[in-house]
Amino acid sequence: MTKTITEINEKIKKGDVVVVTAEEIINIVEEKGVEAAAQEIDVVTTGTFGPMCSSGMYINIGHAKPRIKLGGGTAYLNEVPAYCGFAAVDIYLGCTSLPEDDPRNRVYPGKFEYGGGHVIEEFVAGKDIKLTATAYGTDCYPRKKLETWINIKDVNEAVLFNPRNVYQNYNVAVNLSNKLIYTYMGTLKPGLGNANYCSAGQLSPLLNDPLYKTIGIGTKIFLGGGVGYVAWQGTQHNPTTKRKDNDTPCVPAGTLAVIGDLKQMKPEWLRGTSFQGYGTTLTVGVGIPIPILNEEILRHTAVKDKDIYASIVDYSETYPQVKPGVLGEVSYEQLKSGKIVVQGKEVPTASLSSYAKAVEIAENLKDWIKQGRFLLTEPVASLPGPESGLTFKLLKERPIE
Amino acid sequence: MISKRIVLKFPHRLVDQPIVCNLAKYFDLEFNILKAYIIPKEEGLLILGLSGEEENYNKGINYLKKLGVIVQSLSQGIIRNSTRCTHCGVCITVCPTGALVLDTHTRKVHFYENKCIACELCLPACPLRAMEVHF
Ligand code: SF4
Numbered sequence A: 001m002t003k004t005i006t007e008i009n010e011k012i013k014k015g016d017v018v019v020v021t022a023e024e025i026i027n028i029v030e031e032k033g034v035e036a037a038a039q040e041i042d043v044v045t046t047g048t049f050g051p052m053c054s055s056g057m058y059i060n061i062g063h064a065k066p067r068i069k070l071g072g073g074t075a076y077l078n079e080v081p082a083y084c085g086f087a088a089v090d091i092y093l094g095c096t097s098l099p100e101d102d103p104r105n106r107v108y109p110g111k112f113e114y115g116g117g118h119v120i121e122e123f124v125a126g127k128d129i130k131l132t133a134t135a136y137g138t139d140c141y142p143r144k145k146l147e148t149w150i151n152i153k154d155v156n157e158a159v160l161f162n163p164r165n166v167y168q169n170y171n172v173a174v175n176l177s178n179k180l181i182y183t184y185m186g187t188l189k190p191g192l193g194n195a196n197y198c199s200a201g202q203l204s205p206l207l208n209d210p211l212y213k214t215i216g217i218g219t220k221i222f223l224g225g226g227v228g229y230v231a232w233q234g235t236q237h238n239p240t241t242k243r244k245d246n247d248t249p250c251v252p253a254g255t256l257a258v259i260g261d262l263k264q265m266k267p268e269w270l271r272g273t274s275f276q277g278y279g280t281t282l283t284v285g286v287g288i289p290i291p292i293l294n295e296e297i298l299r300h301t302a303v304k305d306k307d308i309y310a311s312i313v314d315y316s317e318t319y320p321q322v323k324p325g326v327l328g329e330v331s332y333e334q335l336k337s338g339k340i341v342v343q344g345k346e347v348p349t350a351s352l353s354s355y356a357k358a359v360e361i362a363e364n365l366k367d368w369i370k371q372g373r374f375l376l377t378e379p380v381a382s383l384p385g386p387e388s389g390l391t392f393k394l395l396k397e398r399p400i401e
Numbered sequence B: 001m002i003s004k005r006i007v008l009k010f011p012h013r014l015v016d017q018p019i020v021c022n023l024a025k026y027f028d029l030e031f032n033i034l035k036a037y038i039i040p041k042e043e044g045l046l047i048l049g050l051s052g053e054e055e056n057y058n059k060g061i062n063y064l065k066k067l068g069v070i071v072q073s074l075s076q077g078i079i080r081n082s083t084r085c086t087h088c089g090v091c092i093t094v095c096p097t098g099a100l101v102l103d104t105h106t107r108k109v110h111f112y113e114n115k116c117i118a119c120e121l122c123l124p125a126c127p128l129r130a131m132e133v134h135f
C-alpha cells in the first residue's frame, strides 16, 4: 500500500481525509494492525510545546522620516538589545537577549524576569513595544537617533525564524553534586534530588518520523499558533547518533530550523520563559503533520513512550565539563510515571515541556486538516539522515598568538 | 475544633508587640508559625496555622482584627495564574508539601491550595512565572 501527498491533499479538499494524533494512532495500530491502519489513516499529527532557546524574530520596522540606517548602530526593544547588522531597518531579536542593566547572575541565582522571549510574546499579543535606536548617520541616512512605539500590525514584516527547534529527544538532567544547581533544564537538587526531562515522547514530531522520511525542507507545520515551514535542518542536527531497533535515537539527535509569519501567530503558543540562574527563552508550540505514505511511515508514528529512551546526564560535572558518560537510559513511560531509579536511588521526575499542550497542538492541527484549512506540502529537499555521516562537533580551540 | 491557615499583616505600630502569644494565653488556641517577616519601617507579615474550639477561634480572630491586624486566608495568598500555566510540571518536584501534583492521567498539574504553606519556592522555579504571591 502506498499513497502520495497529492492524493492525501485531494482527500483534504473533499473533506474525507482521515487524521488522528500520534497518541491516538497507538491504539488504532494495536487494534487493527499496521496494514489496515495504513490503508485507513492518511495523516498523523504530532506536537510539542517546550522551551527552545534558538528562537527569535526579525522585523522590518519601515523607514523613518528622515531616514535612519540601523545597520552598524544599536537597537533596543523594550530595553532588550536586538541585532542590527543588516540593511537599514531590518532587526533581529533572539529570545535569550537581556536588558543591559539586568544583573544577570551577579546576584546569584539571577531571576531573568524579562528578555527577548518576553518581548516576542508581547509583540505577538499586539502590545506596543518601545524601540530605541542609534545610528552613525550617512549622507543618504542622516538620522542618528530614533525613539518610538512600534506595533506588530504596523511593521512591514514580522517573521519568526528559529535556527534550532523541535529537538529529536533530549537528555534527562540530574545533579550528582552536593549543591543546588540552576540550569537550562531547571533547578536540580543535590544528590539526585530530582530529574528533569524535556520531550513530548510519543507525541514529539521527530520521534514519530525518526529517519526524516516525510519531514524535510519545505514541510508545512503548525508554528506558534499559525502556519510555518521547515526552513532547513536545525543547528547541531546530529542524525548519526545511536538508535534503538525502532529507529528512535536515545540521545539528542535531529533538529529543525523553522520559519513563519509572526503576524498570524498567537501569544498563547509563544511564551516568554525564565529559567532562574540561567536566562530567558521562548516556549514554542510546534506541530507537524506526517502523511501516511506507506506502512513503514505508519509504524514509526505508532511508537509508544515505553519504547522511546532518553539518556540520564549529570549536569553538575559531566555536562558542563563535557565529560563522557551517561548514568543510564530510561523510557518516557518511566519518566512520565513520576519517578525513575538512578544509581539505585528513586528520583522524582518533572517535565519542562508540556504534554497537555502538545496534545492540544496535535488536536488543533488535526482540526485544521479535517476542516480543509491546511494542505500538506511535499518537501523540496530531504534532511540529512543517518546515512549522511553528518555529526555534531565540539569546538577545537586554537591559541591566538 | 477548627483549624485554618491564615496570613496576618501587622501595621508598623504593632510589629514589636507580643500579640500572637496572647492567642494561646487568652483564647486557648494552638498556633504553628509557617513564615514570618518584617519589612523595616513598614509592616510585619506572619503566616500561621491556627487551631482550637470554634468559639475561641472566632474570638481570637476578632481580637486580632480589633488591634488592627489584617487577617487573610492563606489560599488567597499563593495563586496560580491559569492563563500562564502550561501544565509542564516543573514545579511538582520543587514543592515541598505536594501542593502541586501532576495528574498522570490528564497530564495536567493540580494546585491543592489547602496543602500550600506559602514557602514561595515555586515562584522562581516556574519558567512561565505562573505562580503568584498576593499578600
Ligand atoms: S511550573 Fe509553572 S507552568 Fe509549569 S505546571 Fe507548574 S505552575 Fe504551571
Ligand code: SF4
Residues within 6 Å of the ligand: B078, B094, B095, B096, B097, B098, B099, B100, B115, B116, B117, B118, B119, B120, B121, B122, B123, B131
Ligand atoms: S508556595 Fe511552596 S507550598 Fe505553596 S505551592 Fe509553592 S512550593 Fe508548594
